[in-house]
Amino acid sequence: MDGKRESEPNAMKNPTTLERKSERELVVTRTFNGPARIVFEAWTKPELLKQWWTPKSLGITFVSCEADVRTGGTYRFVFSHPDFEQPMAFHGRYIEVTPNSRIVWTNEESADGPISTVTFEETDGKTLLILHELYSSKKALDDAIESGSTGTSAAGEQFELLDELLVTLVK
């Protein structure tokens, strides 16, 4: 059974959803076929986190990854990207860490960074992961979207994505 899963990785793939829940909130969800303690472990151990946080399609790679995942602890992720000479550092504090169920952290690389909360809810051996990003204001989220929309991607690519999205919505 395991062999089949490996040869057809997409057969088991669970969907990822992302929604702007309000003017200052984004919510991402995904279900994993494993218990919460395992998903929590993969999120909190730097040597495991490093293995999934930078998939190839993102174009970034880890230079270093420090994460002291406990209430009051800090993290610092440093990435390199072929288009940028200088590495980029993302850092912040863990405001709350409840083992196997909830992590809350700040994103302090920019003044208006959101507060992120991830929760792990286990049912029948599967885990629903909910990632919630709360921005300080509507403007902070609008600005994040605007800089992301115009900074890194050509409009053409955006519209290709959007067209694909529309196809799925119209169905």
Add this chain to the structure above:
Amino acid sequence: MHLALGLPLHPARLCYILNHMVQYRPAQLDVSFAALSDATRRGILEQLERADSSITDLAEKFDMTLTGMKKHVGVLEQAGFVTTEKVGRVRTCKLGMHRLVEEAAWIERYRRHWDARFDELDKIVEELKRAERVDGRKKRK
């Protein structure tokens, strides 16, 4: 570049934008509906879909005073359907990439970003599960 997009009158796109707005931007929805409620303004959008135009050109085409046309363009600009740029004395109008279209595209990109991450996380979860099973068997022995 905007010509091929057919913005904002393509029904599927408009429908998607409006859906999006109903969820969390009722005020924006009012502004956008109001902007589209006028036949002249819809005509202006159709015209701009064919080519960028100056306010003077649009005023002539729609047989209107410059002041009247400025008002219409102002309404469309406020709703995000049109952007204008003044070069010298001429103000050129073009179809705006609607803020909400941009936002929807960004959200989809950001979703894919997490989706790609979570595909990798899936693999780690499988590895850890397998390791636990092996550990469990060892312990029982």
